[in-house]
Amino acid sequence: MSIGRNPLKRRITAGLGIAALATAALFGSMLPANAADAGNINESTPKSLTIHKFAQPATQGTAPDGNKLPDADTSGLTPLKGVEFTIQEVTNINLKTNEGWEATADLTPGAILPANLGAGVPGVTNEAGVINFPGLKQAVYLVTETKPGANNIAFAAQPFLVTLPLPDSTKNTWIYDVHVYPKNSLSSITKTVNDSAAKGLGSKVTWNIAAKVPNASEGNKLASFAIEDKLDPRLTFSSATVSLVPANGLLATDYEVDSTPESGAVKINFKASGLAKLKPGTSVEVALDTTVTTLDGNSSGIITNDASVFVNGNEATSDKVQTNWGNVIIRKTDAADKTKNLEGAEFQVYATEADAKAGDNAISVSGKTVFTSNADGIVNIAGLKAKNNGAGADITYWLVETKAPLGYNISTSVSAATPKSFVVNTEIATTVDIEVENVQTKPFTLPLTGGSGTAMFMTVGLGLLAVAGGVALRKRSTRRTVQA
Incomplete structure (x- = not known):
């Protein structure tokens, strides 16, 4: 009697195992829950695991069953190249026994002790987002996403377990070439600059940041969200405006702006109330106002800047944008002797020729x-x-000399009547960009010794002496006549 009951018991156990396999998901619950007897396992059949890596779409979809999906089912997905996965055999479970299959019931990745894991075998996805691990043993494997590559991954795929072979619940057979499709939610951050109103140092430059909230993915939730901008030392932080697109009732109390993490860094951290308003696909937009305060200590006036978004601690960085600044160096010399440098000339700079001629809207620098x-x-x-x-294109400015050095005239080529156009040099150097010559003021004409001026005075003097002599002779003659 006891011999007759044992086959029945094995069939009941196998039936329970098949039912469990039919409902198991691939990620975290991919394993059969009990012994399975969906036809005998052919231990000599080669076994492999193929991982297909795609970006998480807006909707999660349904769990695959281990078979390769038709190409039409994945044609709209974005493959991710360069993602590394590592597989490890679970060494304390023997799938060549019913006890081994039964041990997989309710098994989770977190329940496996490190001592019961074999050496890691890494693999990296190709252009199509695919890794193939061929020639694997009949065993349970832990699959872990270990490196994101160059992808802006917000949520890494959760570790999952898979058996080789895998029961095929629809065909009541075994899958020896198992295909899995873990997906990654990606972060997205862009940055632009708006310095259209800026002219000179002390002007405002606004950096516009847009970071998308990633799509939801299996086994992950949004636990933290922050945007950080590490400002160039030549920039000084003024203020930050934070909003959601589309609007979702974001309040100033839903986040904090911290400008003290390190010198020049500004970080926007979302609190729990703010995280609840960050729906997948929502864009967090930040307008970061700064002031360009100096160009000192740099050989270039090009100020670059990027920003990072941190989702659950995973960082993604925007492209760099820049604001370009420079200088103009003017040397004042004597027109007659260029080795003579002239102190005290005054200049003003204008954005348009019309302003330069009218003397309106002179540009302020610091x-x-x-x-x-x-x-x-x-x-x-x-x-x-x-x-x-x-x-x-380079910006054209207009230079006007408003006051000449003492004893010199304003240069006719850099005057209000004829302002001089120029562009600035972003390579901050000591070379002279503009040379302005001043003509010395003309002196008054002075009389020359022995010249015509002296002769004139001598002629007048001699004439006066002749007149005086004639008068004297006439008076003497008169006196003589009276005495006679």
């Missing part, structure tokens, strides 16, 4: 609108914007 030549005759106007938003 609070100054008048720039004076020093004892070496040098005027260094350091801190004029070179291009709009870091791109396009």
